Amino acid sequence: MEVQPLQQGSMFDGEKDGRMVKIMPVNRIATKADLGEIVAGFDQKAFQRRQDENPRQPVEKILLVCMGHEPDLKAELELQAKPFKIDVEVVDILRDKSQLEFKRDAEAKLTIRDGDLVIENFYPMNLLQKLSLQQEQVGEWRELVDSVMVDWNYDGAVLQPAVVDVPGRDELVVGRYKVPADAGTIRVKITDLLSESWEGNIDG
Structure with a gap:
């Protein structure tokens, strides 16, 4: 380096x-x-x-x-x-x-579109590295996600998720969530299949 x-x-x-x-x-x-x-x-x-x-x-x-x-x-x-x-x-x-x-830390891209919080993409670097070593193909980012949590009014200290998206077997997370009218600083936590998490903010 x-x-x-x-x-x-x-x-x-x-x-x-x-x-x-x-x-x-x-x-x-x-x-x-x-x-x-x-x-x-x-x-x-x-x-x-x-x-x-x-x-x-x-x-x-x-x-x-x-x-x-x-x-x-x-x-x-x-x-x-x-x-x-x-x-x-x-x-x-x-x-x-x-x-x-x-x-490497995971990375994610968040945006607000048409009143919805949209997770545009998610890159769990360590999981992707393991999959590339195993030469496994990934269709889309949602296949790599175990859960998504969203706090619409993050206080900067404690995550208090109002949305907990944990899909069932053979299902995927939604990745798009309606933003409430009183949303402030939105905190998103995405956990991948290795149980490694990414957290980030976007203003509502």
Whole structure:
């Protein structure tokens, strides 16, 4: 994993493929408490300038490198960056028989369309990696999902799902849900067939 070093004094440890790289603690799993240094080091003026110039684009792209991490680390950092939009990727480096293997976070694309919350796509990276090794073909993302939970008014702390979509045998999750009129910050939790979860927000 080749990372370009930055000048001294930067909060980040380097740059890779257009993302600012932060090496998290390597002797334990990274937790939400470890994000404080990153958030405190955000250049608010630069973020504001970038947002003014390109309102639809993230003001920063960040890559967190860890040896294990809490599952909602990405979502928490994106939440703490508000009102600015940042793009966070988390990579776990697992050492296995001297081989360096990347364990990647799942990704999902959410949108609001015609009054519905729509899960456009879901990429459970570790499950897809296993399936590709087994050379199994996947028709659509819903085949990879065990359950979907939706909280229409997420308080930023505890998920309180109003929608619990757990399909029966030989059925798939719906992937499209009517948004209630009083919806605020919508939190979605998608769990794949390996019981690994992705969580993310979208404004109602």
